[in-house]
Amino acid sequence: MKTYKIAVLPGDGTGPEVVDEGLKVLDAAAKAYDFKLDTQAYDFGGDRYIATGEVLPDSASDELKAFDSIFLGAIGHPDVKPGILEKGILLRLRFELDQYINLRPVKLYPGVETPLAGKTPAEIDYDVVRENTGGLYTGVGGISMKGTADEMAVQSMVYNRFQVERCLRYAFERVRIRHTDGAVWKGLSEADVDAGKIGQLTLCGKTNVLTYVFDLWERAFYEIAEDYPDVKTDYCHVDATCMWMVKNPEWFDVIATCNMFGDIITDLGAMTQGGMGIAAGGNINPEGVSMFEPIGGSAPKYTGLGVINPMAAICAGAMMLAELGELKAAAAIEAAVADVTGTKLESMAARRMGYSTSQVGDLVAERIS
Numbered sequence: 001m002k003t004y005k006i007a008v009l010p011g012d013g014t015g016p017e018v019v020d021e022g023l024k025v026l027d028a029a030a031k032a033y034d035f036k037l038d039t040q041a042y043d044f045g046g047d048r049y050i051a052t053g054e055v056l057p058d059s060a061s062d063e064l065k066a067f068d069s070i071f072l073g074a075i076g077h078p079d080v081k082p083g084i085l086e087k088g089i090l091l092r093l094r095f096e097l098d099q100y101i102n103l104r105p106v107k108l109y110p111g112v113e114t115p116l117a118g119k120t121p122a123e124i125d126y127d128v129v130r131e132n133t134g135g136l137y138t139g140v141g142g143i144s145m146k147g148t149a150d151e152m153a154v155q156s157m158v159y160n161r162f163q164v165e166r167c168l169r170y171a172f173e174r175v176r177i178r179h180t181d182g183a184v185w186k187g188l189s190e191a192d193v194d195a196g197k198i199g200q201l202t203l204c205g206k207t208n209v210l211t212y213v214f215d216l217w218e219r220a221f222y223e224i225a226e227d228y229p230d231v232k233t234d235y236c237h238v239d240a241t242c243m244w245m246v247k248n249p250e251w252f253d254v255i256a257t258c259n260m261f262g263d264i265i266t267d268l269g270a271m272t273q274g275g276m277g278i279a280a281g282g283n284i285n286p287e288g289v290s291m292f293e294p295i296g297g298s299a300p301k302y303t304g305l306g307v308i309n310p311m312a313a314i315c316a317g318a319m320m321l322a323e324l325g326e327l328k329a330a331a332a333i334e335a336a337v338a339d340v341t342g343t344k345l346e347s348m349a350a351r352r353m354g355y356s357t358s359q360v361g362d363l364v365a366e367r368i369s
């Protein structure tokens with residue numbers, strides 16, 4: 001039987017609770033679809049840091065490279081200064097494992113309330129491909145004359161062609177993957193379809209102001225597009241992207257963007273799909289080891305109460321299975337999630353689901369077998 005080695009990083013706050021439910025559902029999927037998950041837990045997070053003074057052992061990323069995938073809960077502890085754990089664990093792993101894609105589906109499940117009045121699941125369903133290891137997150141910059149009136153600080157958005165190109169190629173491929181079942185993206189005009197298009201990739205940038213970095217992105221985008229005649233290309237400035245994500249989310253199929261813009265627009269996207277309780281993401285190295293996580297934080301005030309929504313972790317588990325190639329199992333989890341949101345849960349918000357954290361996991365798991 002096929003066995004996948006999974007490193008589990010429950011992390012801080014409510015991370016362990018949602019990870020338990022994610023694993024419960026993954027186990028149900030493994031049983032139903034005939035594979036095994038061999039899990040090993042790591043205690044990286046705030047408590048370990050407070051107890052030992054070490055954020056992440058230097059051996060961590062090499063050890064994690066031996067796994068097929070990584071399943072992460074949440075990083076962030078109220079007693080640790082902001083930045084230490086986020087940079088020292090989450091960002092460090094993204095960099096050291098070269099997880100250069102952050103794939104964040106924005107998908108409204110049935111029965112989930114969206115703040116976008118009148119929008120239905122058919123209209124909120126697109127993927128954001130966020131470049132995940134470069135740009136402003138590279139950390140190039142510095143501060144001088146700190147504490148004086150002349151103090152100045154600089155932090156640069158740095159990209160090379162290689163980083164931009166591999167991200168954009170992944171995004172073009174993503175459009176194809178979204179339409180492998182033959183379903184052509186409904187936003188296309190008849191003329192587009194006649195011209196052989198199946199879907200659309202929108203480049204989200206800021207070519208009117210960031211005239212160096214997005215000149216590079218834009219040229220790469222249109223050059224690579226020649227290899228993808230079946231993908232319609234579209235460009236949107238980041239501020240306009242925010243506007244359309246609220247007003248006309250059905251205009252998007254796949255959006256590709258830089259690290260910082262991707263960070264910002266995916267929180268907006270998460271709210272439009274019902275909030276952090278349901279938003280999942282994958283830090284992906286298509287040639288290496290990827291890491292899947294609910295994109296919300298550790299929600300410390302809800303820790304241990306059994307009231308946090310585990311759906312985002314469960315959806316992250318489905319994304320992990322898809323990346324491992326277990327497409328049927330991944331689709332079964334998604335269908336189970338859709339049934340539970342559509343017929344059971346009263347809300348996506350912590351405390352207000354009408355069920356406890358583990359009951360939500362049970363509801364999804366029992367629909368898979």
Ligand code: IPM
Pocket residue numbers: 086087090091263295
């Ligand atoms: C995210 C988070 C991280 C980021 C933080 C915690 C460093 O906001 O995964 O979106 O900025 O990438």
Ligand code: MN
Pocket residue numbers: 263264267
């Ligand atoms: Mn973020």
